[in-house]
Amino acid sequence: MRRLIICEKSHAARRIALILSDGSYKRRSIAGTPVMDFNRNSDSYTILGLRGHVIELDYPKEYNDWEGTPPKKLVSIEPVKSVNPSATKIMRALREAASKSDEIIIATDYDREGELIGVEAIEHLETDVPLRRARFSALTKAEIEQAFSNLADVDLRLATAAETRQYIDLAWGASLTRFMSLASGQRGSDFLSVGRVQTPTLALVVARERAIAEFTPTPYWLVTADLRKDSVSFSASHAHGRFEAREEAHAAAVKARRQKKANVKDVEEKDAQEYPPPPFSTTIFLAEVTKRGLSAATAMKVAEDLYTDGYISYPRTDNTVYPMSLSLRNILEKLRKSDFAKEAEEVLSQEKIRPSRGRTSTTDHPPIHPVEGATKSELKGARWTVYELIARRFLATLAPVCEVRRTKMALDIGDEPFEAEGYKIVSPGWRKYYPYYRVNETILPVSSVGDSAEALKIQSAEKKTKPPARYSQGTLIQEMEKHGLGTKSTRHEALQKLIDRRFLKGQRIEPTESGVAMVSALENHARLHDEYKITDAKMTAHLEMEMDLIARGEREQPDVLEESQAMLEDIIDVLERNRKEIGDDIRKALRKQRSLGKCPKCDTGELVEIRTKGGDSFAGCSSYPECRNTYPLPRGLLVLPGDATCEVCSAPKIKTVAKGQSPVVLCIDPKCSDAKKQRYIGKCPECGGDITTIQSKKGKRFAGCTNYPDCKKIFPLPQRGKIVPTDEICDECKAPIIKVWQQKNRAPWVLCINMDCPKKEKKGGKTKGDAEGKRKSE
């Protein structure tokens, strides 16, 4: 018999061919698509890898005209299926291979989408060749052999469930996207999108922002003591913890201050173990890698490249438990030929390697791990950042526990009870290989009961409770996972969409004006019952339930679709009735979002950024042509509203941001003394003019003389950090001296801006800042 096996992706096809043929398969190409042939138990096999979903769902072309199709009409239009353009060659190969087969075996991933990926490809062929299904939960020899000797039937109900999801996602997404875009006059590339995953994700951020706005800080007081014993300085805090009343805290502090001595009442030492972190699932990986400054979308792209190039395993996984079939020692051996040779050696030298494990165990793919050793010179930049993180995480998950010693000291100061806590790493274990978490060691002086310490200072300090923190890309993706929004493969894409379409902004993510307006409009108008609120993550949960019912045969697709369509039509009716209000609200939000501030000349218009054809941009008044007020804007920089007016000339302030630099807030009018002051660095050593910061076309900053072109003096500047002039000049070369703040809580770097200054030769390097800054553990 001639059998054709189809897999979800080429990688899986190769792996299955290897297992079933014991390595004896032959490669061949059909219509430019690689396939593999082999013989097994008197049958001949051909195996081919698809490229995920090869069939696309969309509305017929005649409905592409947004203005000409009422959004509500879209709901009941039957979408058509077509071959994804990137898969035409694969489909040609599939058709040819199928025509020469007596049986087709679908061997796609064993999940709902996998079932549909196989079924849709075969349905498109309209072939009568009998169909079987191989179900395996891992690409291991045991699983694959077992699946192919127990071939099952295709589960059409499961595939239908996935197909229903497609129909519903398209109907809701397309009709609501069109409605919102048209109602607010956003056509072309500026359309406003709505979707089952992206909109509830946006709503999560809006909800967080509201919680932050509504938050009222509650004051509380902490009483702390600076102590010293045997020339070791340490601090203790009042055993009461937070005082809610100022008087109580003060009273405690005053009482304690009567004594200049702290008496040790109790010392408790405890050895504890800190366990290694769990292996990387996609979500955990993204949470960690985004802390290193990459966006989730960039990090995934880099990880996919590293996977394709054979450096790391498949990066899309929910699994946090290494499967038994994975040879951890083999991987460590590979790492011996990498920049982590020493580390791998150490981990290998353990008598027994006990990998850490997370809560989620799935069988589709192992946790993300390196599969090949690499060096920094081989990978470079972001590729190295990602590879290093994955390699180090892998080493950490196999490394010993971190042994720590915690000390608790109880003290009395003037009859007031205080506590001091010590924390010391005895043996770093996994922390040695995974140095990304900062830890704060606190050493207490060796003490026993009855000892005393000098009480240097007792203070009562007012603190305030803090509002919930904004999400980062990493924590938002974790939150999405918690709410069942999106999948391991799509969460970063949904997030990136919200950023690209300007619904979300910032490193600490906040919604834009239009983001808030979208959510408010949909919350107020696009709801019928609580379980069908498009802004609510519960909508996904509800859909999941319906899909399960279809898969179990307890509901039929037409029923579910009809119900969903009726609901959507009702929602669109409500939206249409409020069309003007919704449109006005969003338009207003967009205008505010784009505004750099009120025009100081006419006081009615808003200043908005306008790009010229040449690539330059300027700020112009929205009341043009009545008001022709304009200001040039710096090139190569992101220009944002400064949310303030200039104290000098009452024009709005703008915030300019260059990649990697701290933002600068300055008056929009470059001729205003405030703008000049913000850019001022010092006096020109050549002509006595002003040296100011200037941005190059590409956004790099440097310092140059304002007497240009008469004086062409320029100096390079550090690209990172906030620059503050000092009024001082270098005693050697007379160039201005500046301070550069490159990190919070670190002393600034003080330097003469002249890179060729003879003094630099003598001293060399930069002045090291104060490294004693407060460190927070993560």
Place this chain on the structure above:
DNA sequence: GCAAGGTC
């Protein structure tokens, strides 16, 4: 020019 889900 719309979604979300696969994969590259």
